[in-house]
Amino acid sequence: MSELIDMQNISLKAAEMVEEGRVHKDLYSDPAIFEEELDKVFNNTWVFVGHASEVPEAGSFKTSYIGRQPVILSRDRKMNLHVLQNRCRHRGATVCEARKGKTKAFTCPYHGWGYGLDGSLRALPKPEEYDGVFDKNELPLESLRVETYQGMVFATFRDDIEPLEDFLGGAKKWIDLFMKQGGGYPVKVLGEHRFNFPGNWKIQLENTTDAYHFPIIHKSFLTSLDDATADIFDFLDGDGFVEDLGNGHSVMVMIPQLVDLEEDLDQPIPARFEKLAQELRNEGKTEDEVKKLVRAAHGTGFNLNLFPNVSCSMAFFRVLRPVSVGETEIQHVALGGEGAPAPFNRKRMRLHEHFQGPMGFGTPDDGEAWERVQKGSMAGNDGWILVNRGMNNLHQSKDGNVAGSVCSETGMRGAYRQYKKMMAAGEEK
Structure with a gap:
């Protein structure tokens, strides 16, 4: 028995637990590795914290996390975006607990220190007691570096890494x-x-670049579709692909004809979408506008994984947050159009509810699979988990990247390559 325990207590560093085509199961369950990940991965790269539409006006804010560290995404009076550490500079209490809202300032509930939307320390009770001790300008809420792309807001603790x-x-x-x-x-x-x-969290990182599971896990979803839509989701033998985009990012194209939603708009509107089309016509939209809206309403044909914490998944954002080595928070974000016709946004919400909503078909099935992976990782003497599907069936994409078939594990290997690089940073050769 003691020999068996010794075999299971593998002392490899986390970076050494990632090989091309397999990863060690201790990456899912070792608390020490998890703590190292928070520092080496989440504290040392760009992390998605929200979308600009969530803070649309001066004074708007939302709370978020980078790893386990609480932060606030805010928009100041000049409409500039800030990501602030959610921690009073006095005794460390969080200054905001609401998920989102609008405010003129952030006030610590413990001792009343007040901060502006840009994080500056504006006021504190009995300021005379601090005369000669410090200047208010020295103790703002700590700010992170913030950059955006297409409305997606990312932040990092590091000022010396590459632009977003x-x-x-x-x-x-x-x-x-x-x-x-x-x-x-x-x-x-x-x-x-x-x-x-x-x-x-890495179980979820793998999931949105894994088409192989779809017809097995999501049978209940597929049976809920009309025949034409079900045929579209029968994509494992189609022309889709998974492409390694570098830096841990990947794209899984399941339905190639829905990659560019502005192509083929001269095609007739399918009969199953005619009800939505007529509602849009009733809103006064031209036929060209109707075709564009109907095609866009049903989402894209791909999942885009952005390392380490967000996926642009067909029609929604999926955001992961590591809570502990054995617990992860998932945030599903429904998307629509700012100023778009009500029937369009309503259709977007109904589609989100159908698959990813709390009572949808997709979320419960995925959740059970993820839980089973975690349970199974605690069993057995074989310590390796395979991510080698399609390794010998690769090609070069049109953009010059490594790509495999739609059911290959090319995206997982790309993510783990970036993970290995970050976890090895600073280690002695």
Whole structure:
């Protein structure tokens, strides 16, 4: 028995637990590795914190996280965006607990220190007691570096890393395509819901670049579709692909004909979408506008994974937050069009509810699978989990990247390559 325990207590560093085509199961369950990930990954790269539409006006804010660190995304009176550490500079209490809202200032509930929307320390009770101790300008809420792309807001603790656009690299093309689902209107957040599952964050990182599971896990969803739509989702033997976009990002194209939502708009509107089309005509939209909106209403044909914490998944954002080594929070964000016709945004919400909503078909099935992976990772003497599907069946994409078939694990390997690089940073050779 002691020999078995010794075999399971593998002392490899996390970076050494990632090989091309397999990863060690301890990456899902070792608390020490998890703490190292928070520092080496989440504290050292660009992390998605929200969408600009969630803070539309001066004074708007939303709370978020980078790893386990609470932050506030705010818009000041000059309409500039800020990401602030949610921690009073006096005794460390959070200064904001609401998920979102509008305010003139952030006030610590413990001792009343007040901060502006840009994080500056504006007021504190009995200021005379601090005469000669410090200047208010010395103790603002700590600010993070913030950059945006197509309304997506990212922040980082580091001032010395590459600009966001360089980090996104080949993913920018796919973000541009994803944002076309506003149907000619700016994409905006319509709502969101959250849930926690008992599993490691990397299980979720793998999921949205995994088409292989779709016809097995999501049988109930597929049976809920009309025949024409079900045929579209029968994509494992189609012309789709998974492309490694670099820096841990990847795209999984399941329905190639829905990659660019502004192509083929001269085609007739399918009969199953005629009800929505007529509602849009009743709103006074031209036939060209109707075709564009109807096509955009049903989302794109791909999942875009942005390392380490957000996916642009067909028609919504999926955001992960590591809570502990065995617990992850998932945020599903429904998207529509800013100023778009009500029937369009209503259809977007109904589609979101159908698959990703709290009572939808997709979320419960996915959640159970993720939980089972976490449970299973605790079993057995074979410590390796396979991510090698399609390794010997690769090709070069049109953009010069490594790509595999739609059911390959090319995206997972790309994510783990970036993970390995970050976890090895600073280690002695």
